[in-house]
Amino acid sequence: MNEQYPVLEGAEPFYFEVGKTGILVSHGFTGTTQSMRPLGEAFAEAGYTVCGPRLAGHGTHHEDMERSSRHDWIRSIEEGYAWLKERCDTILMTGLSMGGTLTLYMAEKHPDIKAIALINAAIDIPSMQQVTELQDVRFLDAIGSDIKKSGVTELAYDQTPVHSVKEILALMEEVRSDLKKVRCPALIFVSDEDHVVPPSNAELIRDSISSEIKDVTRLHDSYHVATLDNDQDTIISQTLAFFKEHGV
Incomplete structure (x- = not known):
């Protein structure tokens, strides 16, 4: 896919080559790596090698996104996974929103992923269905920057391509149908109040995956983009603790 616009400042992919255990980090739909960079930096400080790909069509211009498909987004994540596999003995993964969808996709396709952390992961958004008509x-209109904390803004598109909504709907349907293939330990973060992804997605994921270890953590002081919100420290500390315990 040939993108025709420059990458926005702050939307660049990030890579931290540290230890032999790697964490693949995925941002969400219409968003950028900016929403996940604080987590990536904290993981690297804790000794992990980290890869935060920029999903195809993201972090440039909404017309670029319109030309991209779910297959392009998956390819971006697969490339990040391959980068980590060349450098690491163990792979873990985390993602926000559609990044959580892609995390589930990767866990379905790559059973060698040892553990996952999902942050307001999206597998069923009924309000999007009407877009298909x-x-x-x-x-x-934009769907980004759903943040409770004052003074914080997500770097995300100010318009949402209709074509892209149809693509995420197809991606969610595919991932939803194979959730039983997810067997690795899963940490599931869910905001009490989320204006993008219904919080009920967390229970649907928990009840559908085959993992023996599947912990749900409620985020009481954040909206959808919880990685930039008031519960950021909670997400980082609990993810690090979960990966330390189960990512072996």
């Missing part, structure tokens, strides 16, 4: 509409 729209005719002659290319772009919708």
Whole structure:
């Protein structure tokens, strides 16, 4: 896929080559690596090798995203996974929103992933279904920057391509149908109040995956982009503790 716009400042992919255990980090739908960079930096400080890919069509211009598909997004994550496999003996993964969807996808396809942490992961967003019926509409309002903490803004598109909504719907359907293939330990973060992904997604994931260890942690002081919100420290500390215990 040929992107025609420069990458926005702050939306660049990030790589930290540290230890022999790697963490693959995925940002979400219409968002950028900016939403996950604090986690990536904390993981690297804790001794992990970290890869935070920029999903195809993201972090440039919404017209780039319109030209991308779920297959392009998956390819971006697969490339990050391959980068880590060349350097690490153990792979873990975490993701926000659609990044959580992609984390589940990778756990379904790569059983060698030892543990996952999902942050307001998306597998069923009924409000998006009506978009499939729209005719002659290319772009919708922005869905990014759903953050409770004042003064914090997510670097995300100010418009949402209708084509991209159809793509994430297809991705969620595919991932949802194979959730039973997820067997690794899973830490599931869910915000009490989320204006993008219904919090009920957390229970649906927990009840559908085959993992013996599947812990749900409620985030009481954050909206959808919890990685930039008031519960950021909680997400980082609990993910590190979970990966230390189960990522072997």
